[in-house]
Amino acid sequence: MAIDHFKKQCKEINKTCKICGISCPDLRQHSCSLVSKCVHCNGEHNSNALKCPIVKTFRAELTNKLLSTKISSSSTAATKFNSNNYHYHPANFPPRPNPQRWTTNTNTTNSVVTKIDELISSMAKVNISLERIISKNDQYEQFMSDKIKFDEMTSKKLDELITTGNNFKTVIAQHQCKITRHENIFTKLIFPILDEISTFLLTINIDKHGGILDADFKVKINRMRAQLYNARLNKEI
Template sequence: MTIGHFKNQCTQIKETCRTCGEQIDDLKNHNCSKVEKCIHCGQNHKSSSLKCSVVKSYRIELTRKILQSNNHSPPDTNLMNKNKNVIFNSTNFPHPPPPKSSTLSVNPMMIKLDELINKLSEVKNHLANLEAKHDKFEQFIIKKNNDEIVSNKINDLSNNQMNLKKNIVQHSAYIDRHKNLFCKLLIPMFEDLFSLIALQNLDKRGNPLDADLKCKLNRYLVQMKKETE
């Protein structure tokens, strides 16, 4: 149960759970209680935890030994002697490979990619043309709608003008009818009435009793005759 050796070097027969610290025959069949207990120090953490004081001490001691062995290791004299006897000779090194030919072999995949790029470019141009035509068509529709609106307004004005003409004709007929009524009926009636009033305004000798009344009656008769002309 001590640390510092591999599993195949362990002399313990049973396996140990690193979580609860229980020893069992087969870890695959182990039902762990999930209660952590270190097998090194007995504290409530896993046995492989770096918080364990025993594990910390072991790591410190191991690091110290490694550093000491590296600092006090003697130099390799054989390697140094070999380096001293090395003589540089250009013939010992191979020549660099010849440059590759500048003519590239025709790759079918590259040809297909070029064709695909050209097709995509054609599709892009076609879409741009369609977009331009669509914009023109929208402008045409908008203009046509505006023309229809103007045409509808002109038709409305024409209809209003026709209705106005009809109203004028109706009012003219109405005025003519009243004018005829006034000229043929009312004016003769007023003339007879004024004549009767003028006779009543005379004395036995035929002189007017009220000169102003006679003048007013004559003026009214003249005005009515002018209206009938």
């Protein structure tokens, strides 16, 4: 994209974001990604940044062009002045009065020199301030670039955590289905079989004379049955 023209002379139809370099019809409706990308050199900085090599080259060439134009104009005027033929006629130049002694005001000269020194010192301070501003701007751009990368990494990790959480929920739901299936098997199959077995064992706990072989057998069976039910209900005896 050319930079040697003014905004009114630009032939581009769309506007270009100076930060991300995206071209769009209306910058007010543009959602900038805040990722710096120069439209001139594709570098990681704003398009109007002074550190852009293309901008630096253009400014240097423009300065040299202005200086060369000024020097060329001065030399052309001097050449034109010297090329004219002038003829000296004493009658056209009356004698000048006697020269008067020129007095130099030392205080005025010193004041002017002091002002020039102050101006040079001020310009040096301004230059230092501009360099600091450019350095701070570069640091801020680097900070924003690092922050965007960190935010992208954080967002990616959050997405991974959400995916892992959803996978855990699926596994837990599957285990819950298996537990429910096993509970149904114990409730509808195992427990009835155990009841039948305990009833049968109680009927054969009698000797040939009709006496009870083990007096505590029925109590033990009932205790074991209660323990099984409480274990199923997550209760302690």
